[in-house]
Amino acid sequence: MKRILAALATVVLGFGVIAGIGTYVAAAKNDSGLTSATAAGTFTTPEGKTYPHYTLNMNVYPNSTFGGHHGAGGGAHPDWVSYGLAGEHGEPLTEASTGTNFVVPAHSAVTITIWQYDSGETITNDFFAKVRGTVGNTATLVERYDTKAHANATEAKTVTQIPSDGVGHTFTIHGLADANNQVFVSVPLPMSNDDEVTAAEEAGGFTQFPTMMTFTIITGDEGEYVWNCEFPCGDGTVARFGSAMSTMSYMSGHWIVKG
Amino acid sequence: MTELKPSTKNKWWKHPDVKKTFIFWLIFTPAIGIFGTQFHVLSMPDPASEVMGGVIGLMRLFTWAAAPVAALVFAICATALTSSRHYGDNPPADADHQISNSPRANATWIVVSAMLCLFALVTGLVVLQKEGDALHEENAIHVNVTGQQWAWNYDYADGARSEVLYLPVDVPVVFHITSKDVKHSFWIVEMGIKMDANPGYTTETAVTPNKIGVFNVRCAELCGLLHAYMQNKVHVVSKADYEKWLADRSALEARS
Amino acid sequence: MTTTMNHPAAAAGKSRTPIIERLNIVTAFALGAISAFVVWRLALQFLPADSEVRLFTREDKITLLSMIAWFVGFMTGIGALVAPFRWVMGKDLSHDENMFLAGKDMGIKRYFRYTTDHKVVGIQYLIITMVIFGIGGILAMLIRANLGTPEGGLIHPQAYNSIVGTHGIIMIVGTIIMVTGPIGNFIMPIMIGARDMAFPRLNALSFWLIVAAAIPLIWAQFIGGISTGWSAYNPLAGQAPLGMNGYIMFICIFALSTMVAGANITTTVVRMRAKGMTWNRTPIFIYGVVASVALALPAFPVFFLSQVMSGMDRALDTSFYNTAGGGSGWLYENLFWIMGHPEVYVILIPAVAALMEMAPVFTRRPLFSFNVAVMGIAGISGLSILVWAHHMYISGWAPLLNAPFMLTTELISIPTGMLFLVLVGTLWRGRLWMTMPTLSIFALLWNFMIGGITGIYLSDVPADAFLHGSMYVTAHFHYTLMGAGLTGALASLVYWFPKMTGRMFDKKLSWISFWMVQIGFNVTFGGMFIVGLQGQPRRVEAYAALFNRGNLITSIGAAVIMSGMLVLLYGVISSWRHGVVAPMNPWHAKTLEWTVANPIPLENFAVLPVVTSDPYGYGKEKK
Structure with a gap:
């Protein structure tokens, strides 16, 4: 016993x-904590359907100089590219403690604005150079956004794709969720001016004129999705998909649709 | 049941252990066959292609072929366990039955297992041959499949491209599969086909969907961080719906 | 011992403690750590920066160099180089020094030194196997905890991938050494009537290499982990974080250990069997051990090579496996599985052979068809070299080879069937002495039957096109490696425990743990078969809701296995410390290891035994 x-x-x-x-x-x-989309009235699609409307603002940086966006153990990685939360006019939210995991309500419209501060190259798979899965399969592009004046430095235009040799990154939602009609969104984010990016980085900041992409998506049924960048922008390892690309909360995150 | 020859002068099959084993075997064989096939068939998804039907058929066949052998092994175990058990810290007396070899049992066992092995091989080869022929189907549609960490995309004729696979029912389709980065494995679960996507090479597999519905594509080779999320749906639709979808997609792709 | 040269020079320097008496595990770790640090610092300072294109090669170089420095430092610190160095200098070890290495003092400290006595090495292997299973088991529980719910979410995806990879590789290593390590080293030489292994210093080397290998693997966990699964397929491994270098070093050193042990055990059995122990009188367990290590001899150099090439791709920018540079991932797959398939039989054969050794003891009758057993082991070993590409049916590498590889794979069922015949033939009309090893024979037949039949489905190319890469495969190989392999190993532990420790293994605890492990095991992997058939891929950290039920069953079963293993762990500790003192031959068995007294004297036999019959003559004298 x-x-x-x-x-x-x-x-x-x-x-x-x-x-x-x-x-x-x-x-x-x-892993960084969850960021909820901000409510912003209602949204009516070109077909005339009305949805509750939410917004999300993000930045893409050529480096990860502030760590909070990437969760407790993530931290700053000056040699890695990264996503992060943005203010209303694309200003970096350096103090934010969350950054890449988003919660959005089901059957709603979410307008996402992404300021892209990084340069770019030719994308390996031009499938991802097209705008896919957004309302109207289009996005609104501002090629130069003045982050000091809070204004478009060039005219906004509606695009369905960007040149495949000028891609900075992509924002691509896909996933595991079991719904028959899964959400799939992929929006290419054009590169900013190469010289300006380099100059700004040497000066220890970000370019004053990032590109800005705005698009709206309809969230569909609830479910667990992920998003990641489909432009190989990791380090020099195989297919450039290592480091930032293979570590959660830098160039990837969760996309949770809740009922 | 010609396994082992008892040392008694009686005919070997008269020995109570042989009878007992035989009865166990009679019970176990159908039990294993039925449980084994049901376990597999009930768990597997309903087939959405002839290939998958074939896989399920093979599992059924192999289970039933293996059932008598497994039943024999378990029957002998059951007989041994129910005949003579001794508990305690000291061993029982040595067994009466001291046969340490039986050429007849050895030969039977080896011949039977060789025949089962041959049977499995031949059935496998027949199905394999059929699948090989499917690659050369003349009226097949061709889809280029590209795996990339961690999403699939599909290229059709006429410039149509999609992140979701749409296929017409009852039309053979040949997939040309490649990868942009690391190894992935393109698996349409309900259709029973799978082929690795290798960077720098194109591999092929073929199937004819025979059921309208929504099925699953899953990546079956660990491909990094979001491997678990590298899955998507397959929509099998009528021929007309497929043509319409294809035209829509081509138009969408064509606009600037 | 083996070489006993009384060198006058060594005798002259008696006044100071010889260097070998000062080296132990502490100096080994210290020297290893110091040399790793020094090389790391130097490399950091002097290695030139890379071009922009390959940002990470420099860090890979630094990591690999530091790990190699650790390895060299550790092996120097433990004393592996003393004897070869002295030999080169022409001042071979003295008799006293050799006796010291053999552990003449019989103290506890000899377990922490470069001790050459096979019995010490056996115990060292036993402990490290238990540690490996402990860590691997904890990792398994973390995996199952994460998969208890569909979203996963408990563990981070990177950490999850690394846990899966680490669990896989250390369990593979643990199962490779679980029988041939403890039992093969401790019991095998006595069983064949030898005083030690053929190469006692190589024996110590093979053990300490495993300890040296462990550190890079632990190190890897802190520099990005092993995110590729245990198979570490390229090109994914080329993309993985720096932790991959730890995997590479771990495999290279472990492969060395296996090769050394393989050469040693094979030589011992071939050359050092007791007088009269012809091949027909050699116990079947010996055949199992030899087949296993002899299979490892061709297999592990390939593994070693595959990882060297992987490391070169990372650190030196070669492109063995990188398509962009003219290489091919298929090359890696081939090399890996040329090792990988013989390797599963390296694990399985000694465990089955151990149970075949126990079967006559616990049925009190001769082993049935000894020759068929030998032929079965030989047949499996031979065929296992020819089946590797069945892991690559759907890789697209060579579709034309699918049919021949299906043939060789299915042929393996014939020699495997022979092992079944031997076991059931021995059970037939035996007088069962119900002990935990006896129950294990039945458990092995049950689990191995399921593992074997599911293996036939997987060997069939069309069925494999559905099953490959799914949880079904995971369940299948757990049935063979754990259901059959580990079952045999645990039975071996209980069976030879009295000889290894001088005390009986607590009977009640061995039964309780047996039933918990076996029931838990079948629940766990039964559930895993279900989700595999439903279509859940392997190595996923999240899954569709469809797979919920099966995964929950599996997670619950895993907890039961863990509980059973913990009971066993307590059984080992308590029986070792205050179990019933064992008589010389508690099982009334007829192999030679039971003819030596407890505790076993340093050189086992005062007078070498002479063998006159096979060890299975139960009941013969009554005739």
Whole structure:
């Protein structure tokens, strides 16, 4: 009997150890917290359907100089590209503690604006140079947005694709969710002026004139999705999909549609 | 049941252990066959192609072929367990039955397993041959499949492109599969086909969907961070719906 | 011991403690850490920067160099180089020094040194196997906890991938050494009537290489982890973070260990069997151990090579596996599986052979068809070299080769069937002495039957096109490696425990843990078969709601296995410390290891035994 009790104690102790390690691993998860979309009235599609309207603002940086966007264990990575939350006029929210995991309501319209501060190259798969899955399959592009004057420096235009040799990054939502009609959104983000990006980086900041892409998507049924960048922008490893591309919360995140 | 020859002068099949084993075997064979096939068939998705139907058929066939062998092994185990058990810290007396070899049992066992092996091989080869022919189907539609960390995209004739696979029912389709970065594996679950997407090479597989509905594509080769999310739906639609969808997609692709 | 040269020079320097007496695990870790740090610092300082294109090669170089420095430092610190160095200098070890290495003092400290006595090495292997299973089991529980719900979410995707990869590779290593390590080293030489292994220093080397290998793997967890699964397919491995270098080093060092052990065990068995122990009188377990390590001899150099090339691709910008540079991922797959398939039989054969050794003892009758057993082991070993590409049916590498590889794969069922015949033939009309090893024979037949039949589905190309890469495969190989392999290993532990520790393994605890492990095991992997058939891919951290139920069943079953293993762990500790003192031959078995006294004297036999019959003559004298 004593032996059985001692064996039982070993089992309890063992599971205690496992629980401890599990808690440690779970706590060490370098994932940023959830960001909810901001409510903004209603949105009517060209077909005349009306949805509750929400907005999300994001930036894409040539480096990850502030860590909060990438969760507790993530941290700054000056040699990695990254996404991050943006203010109303594309200003970097350097203090934000969340950044890449989004919660949006189901059956709503979400307008996403992305300021792209990085330069670019030719995309390996030109499938992702087209705007896909947004309302009207289009996006609104401002090739130079003046972040000081809070105004468009060039005229906004509606685009369905961008030249495949001028892609900075992409914002692509896809996923695991089990719905028959899954959400799929892919929007290419054009490169900013190469020289300006380099000059700004050397000066320790970001270019004053990023490109700005605005598009609206309809969220569909609830489910778990992810988004990531489909432009290979990691380090020099195979297919340039390592480092920032293969670490959660830099060039990827969750996209959670809630009922 | 010609396994082992008892040492008694009686005919070997008269031994109570042989009878017992035989009865166990009679019970176990159908039990294993039925449980084994049901376990597989009920778990597997309903087939959406002849290929998948063939896979399910093979599983059924192999399970039934294996059932008598497995049943025999388990029947002997059951007989041994129910005949003579001894508990305690000291061993029981040595067994009476001291046969350490039986050429007849050995030969039977080896011949039977060789025949089962041959049977499995031949059935597999027949199905394999049929699948090989499917690649050369003349009226097939061709779809180029591209895997990229961590999404699939599909190129059709007429410049139509899509992130979701649309296929017409009852029309053979040949997939030409490649990857932009690392290895992926293109798996249409309900159609029972799978082929790796290798960077720098194009591999081929073919199938004829035979059911209208929505099915699943899943990546079956670990491909990095979001491997779990590299899955999507396949829509199998009528020929007319497919043509309409294809025209829409071509038009969408064509606009500037 | 083996070389006992009384060198006058060594005797002259008696006044100071010889260097080998000062080296132990502490100096090894210290020297390893210091040399790793020094090389890391130097590399950081002096390695030139890379061009823009390959940003990470410099860091890869630094990591790999530091790990190599660790390895060299550790092996120097443990004393592996003392004897070869002295030999080159022409001052071979003295008799006293050799006796010291053999652990003549019989103290506890010899377990922490470069001790050459096979019994010490056996215990060292036992402990490290238990540690590996402990860590691998904890990782398995983390995986199952994460997969308890569809969203996963408990563990971060990168960490999850790394946990899956680490669980895979260390469990593979653990199962490779679980029988041939502890039992093969401790029991095997006594079983063949030898005083030690053929190359005692190589024996110590093979163990300490595993310890040296462990550190890069642990290191890897802190520099990005092993995000590629245990197979580390390229080009994904080329993209993985720096932790991949830890995997590469781990495999290279472990492969060395396996090659060294393989050469040693093979030589020992071929050359050092007792007088009269002809091949027909050699116990079947010995055949299993030799087949296993002999299979590893051709397999592991290939593994070593595949990882060297992988490391070169990362650090030196070669392109063995990178298509863009003219290489091919298929090359890696081929090399990996040329190792990988023999390797599963390296794991399986000794475990099955151990149970075949126990079957006559616990049925009190001769082993049925000894020759068929030998032929089965030989047949599996031979065929296993020819089946590797069945892992690549759907890789697109060579569709024309699918049919021949299907043939060789299905042929393996014939020699495998022979092993079944031997076991059931031995059970036939035996007098069952119900012990935990006896139950394990039945458990093995059950689990291995399921693993074997599912293996036939997988060997069939069309069925594999559906099943490949799904959880079904995961369940299948757990049935073979764990259901059959680990079952045999745990039975071996209980069976040879009295000889290894001098105490009986607590009977009640061995039964409780047996039932918990076996029931939990079948629940776990039964559930995994279901989700595999439903279409859940392997190595996913999140899944569709469809797979919910099966995964929940699997997670619950896994907790039961873990509980059973913890009971076993307690059984090991408590029985070792205050179990019933074992008689010389508690099982009344007839192999030679039971003829030596407890505790076993340093050189096993005062007078070498002479063998006159096979060890299965139960009941013969009554005739």
